[in-house]
Amino acid sequence: MGLLALNAAASFAATKITIAVHFEAGQIEYLEPYVQEYQRLHPEVEIELLSTPFAEFLPKLQVMQASGVGPDIVHVYSLWAPQLRDLQLVSPAPAPVARDIEEHYVSTAVQGVTLDGEILGYPTEINNYMLLYNKRLFAERGLAGPPLLWDEMIETAKRLTDRDPAGTITQAGFAFLRGWDSAVVHPFLALLFSEGGRLFSADQREVLLHSPEALTTLERQVRMFEEGATDPAVDLWGGFPGERVAMVVMAPWWESSLKSTMGDRFEVVGVAPIPGGREGNKSLLYTWFWSVNDRSPHKDQAWAFLQWLNGPRQSGETSRMGDFLVTLGIIPSRWIDIENHPEEFHDDFTRPFVEHLEASLPEPVVPRGQEIKEIMWQEIEAAWFGQKPPRAALLDAKQRIDAILAETHAP
Numbered sequence: 001m002g003l004l005a006l007n008a009a010a011s012f013a014a015t016k017i018t019i020a021v022h023f024e025a026g027q028i029e030y031l032e033p034y035v036q037e038y039q040r041l042h043p044e045v046e047i048e049l050l051s052t053p054f055a056e057f058l059p060k061l062q063v064m065q066a067s068g069v070g071p072d073i074v075h076v077y078s079l080w081a082p083q084l085r086d087l088q089l090v091s092p093a094p095a096p097v098a099r100d101i102e103e104h105y106v107s108t109a110v111q112g113v114t115l116d117g118e119i120l121g122y123p124t125e126i127n128n129y130m131l132l133y134n135k136r137l138f139a140e141r142g143l144a145g146p147p148l149l150w151d152e153m154i155e156t157a158k159r160l161t162d163r164d165p166a167g168t169i170t171q172a173g174f175a176f177l178r179g180w181d182s183a184v185v186h187p188f189l190a191l192l193f194s195e196g197g198r199l200f201s202a203d204q205r206e207v208l209l210h211s212p213e214a215l216t217t218l219e220r221q222v223r224m225f226e227e228g229a230t231d232p233a234v235d236l237w238g239g240f241p242g243e244r245v246a247m248v249v250m251a252p253w254w255e256s257s258l259k260s261t262m263g264d265r266f267e268v269v270g271v272a273p274i275p276g277g278r279e280g281n282k283s284l285l286y287t288w289f290w291s292v293n294d295r296s297p298h299k300d301q302a303w304a305f306l307q308w309l310n311g312p313r314q315s316g317e318t319s320r321m322g323d324f325l326v327t328l329g330i331i332p333s334r335w336i337d338i339e340n341h342p343e344e345f346h347d348d349f350t351r352p353f354v355e356h357l358e359a360s361l362p363e364p365v366v367p368r369g370q371e372i373k374e375i376m377w378q379e380i381e382a383a384w385f386g387q388k389p390p391r392a393a394l395l396d397a398k399q400r401i402d403a404i405l406a407e408t409h410a411p
Contacts, residue, residue, distance in 0.1 A: 014046040015301055020064075020071035021049060022057045030327045034320045038305060045301055058370070065089050065293075072296040073306065078112040078287050081120055082367040091294035092118040094303055100311065109333035112287040112362040121291030122310040123333040125325055127251040128285040128360040129190050129274060130353055136268040137171070137246045146247075146272040150191065150220045153247070153275040157229035160246040173229045175236040175245040176221070176384065181370075181377040182286070187249040187274070188380055189363070190284040191217045194276035199364045205409050207372070207401040209394040216277070218390040222383055232385050249274055252353045256329040271352040273359075285360035287333060290321075312336055331357075367408040375400050 023031060028051050035047045050071055052060050058080060064070045065087045074089055084090045093101065098119040101110055109123035131153075133146050141160055147153040157173030164170050177183035189199060197213025200206065208214060224230050239245035241261040259266050273281035290310065292302040310321045322337025326344055331353060338345050338354060345354050366372065379397035382388045388396070 014044055015298055016046045016048065017073060017298055017302055017305065018048045018050055018071040019073040019075070020057075020061060021051055021075045022054045023051055023075075024053060027328055031324050034309060034324065037320075038308060045305070047305070061089060062087065065295075070293050070295060072293055072298050072302045073290060074293065075124065075288060075290055078123075078289060079363060079365055079369040079373065081113070081115050081365055082369065084291075085115060085120070086367075088294040090120045090291035091299070093121055093291075097122070097303060097307060100307075104334055104336065106333045106335065106357050108285045108357060108360050108362050109287045112285065112365065113289040115365065121289045122306055122321070123287045123289050124310075124321060125288045125330045126285055126333045126357070127253055127287075127331070128283045128353055128356060129187055129249050129251050130283065130356065131247060131272045131274050132240065132250050132254075133247045133270045133272065134240075134243055134245075134268050135270045137243065138270075146270065147275045148281075150194075150275045150277060154220070154223050154227060154229060157224060157247060158227060161229050163228075169231055169234055170244070172231075172234040172239060172245045174224055174247045175230055175234045175239055176224070177236060177248065177250065178232075178381060178384075181373045184377045184380050185373050186251075186284050186286065186363070188217060188221070188376070190249070190274050190282060190360075191220065191277065193282040193284065193361050194274065194279055196277070196279040200366060204364075204366050205405055207398050207405065209376075209398040209401070213277075214394055215391055218380065218383055218394060221380075222390055225384055225386070243268070252331055252350055253329065255349050269349060271349055273352070273356060281356075281359070283356055283360040284363055285357065286363040310334070316340075366405070368404050372401050372404060 021028065028049060032049065035049060039045060039047060061074065070089055076084060076090070081090060101119055101122060105123050106126060109126045110119065113120050113123050131146055137160055143156060143159065147156045160171065160173035161169060162171040177187065192199065192213055195213040195216055197211050197217065198208055201208060234245065236245060236248055240248050241258055243265070258269060274283060276282060290306050292299050296302055310319050312319050316336065318337050318340045319334055322332040322334055325332040326341050331345065331350065332338060344350065375397050379393040383390045383393040
């Protein structure tokens with residue numbers, strides 16, 4: 001090949017942008033058409049999607065960045081933001097992007113992607129928690145509707161619980177999510193917020209698990225076990241869709257699975273605010289977001305792609321990212337994407353989640369947040385299953401977490 005041909009080929013070489021996501025088979029296929037559309041519109045850009053299962057995602061990102069081959073764009077869980085910022089795997093959004101996010105996104109989601117006053121990228125998937133209950137089981141026991149307060153919920157759960165002659169629960173009034181960190185910690189935090197409690201001090205140097213509100217929250221959960229409304233053997237995942245569990249606290253992403261499993265019986269599922277405490281019925285909201293690797297040599301091109309993907313096609317229209325999330329049955333965080341999908345987000349199941357978005361508080365984001373959440377998960381389950389009294393479990397968690405906070409705030 002002659003020198004002129006080589007120069008021509010070089011001049012038309014596309015800029016390659018890599019995008020790291022946790023979307024798996026059956027999900028990523030719905031994102032690929034938007035990537036292909038962008039490449040047709042921008043032949044000077046080549047995009048490669050790198051998909052990793054959620055359980056392996058964070059460690060893989062860390063290894064890639066340490067090896068100097070970090071992706072240009074990442075789609076990440078907001079709790080990881082401080083850790084990823086330290087690795088320079090995320091960066092502050094450019095001013096036009098930040099303004100767009102502040103003006104057009106659910107405010108709680110914006111808080112979830114803001115660190116030290118800087119918006120780190122586009123919020124995408126959001127999930128808050130509500131009470132799911134079986135309307136048929138309630139009607140059979142003469143219960144007119146879901147409970148409004150946690151103490152009332154304990155009594156309601158006991159009325160809905162059946163046992164066989166051997167004492168084994170055959171129908172549980174309530175089942176706890178368990179077995180992984182978010183399943184345990186997120187509902188606990190929603191109840192804590194309803195009691196007026198908070199997880200951290202204002203300067204984030206102390207965890208407040210010694211507070212009266214935290215103790216009240218965990219004691220109320222433990223009462224479900226102590227008073228026989230549930231036990232550790234109750235199978236939530238098969239029990240609720242099988243109509244052997246009457247109530248559970250859950251996020252909206254479970255809808256598609258419930259519909260697939262229950263079929264026509266899905267109409268018995270009701271959704272209501274989590275029974276609250278002294279400050280009413282609050283919930284917790286967590287989010288994922290898009291950001292750009294601060295070390296990327298293609299930051300401008302990467303942010304341009306994200307603006308195109310997350311912005312409305314035309315004024316008043318949905319974004320491509322919103323349409324992608326709707327396809328997966330996930331609530332997007334851009335208001336126009338919610339408003340322009342009334343069929344999906346104004347049905348009896350999803351509407352209560354949407355209506356409660358602004359009454360939901362963001363998951364607290366602190367350095368080493370994932371490690372802190374795993375400690376809380378372990379200690380809360382220890383109290384549930386009678387291995388520790390609630391106060392001891394909370395104080396043990398506080399001791400371990402305060403040690404982490406002291407390290408992260410060390411000069």
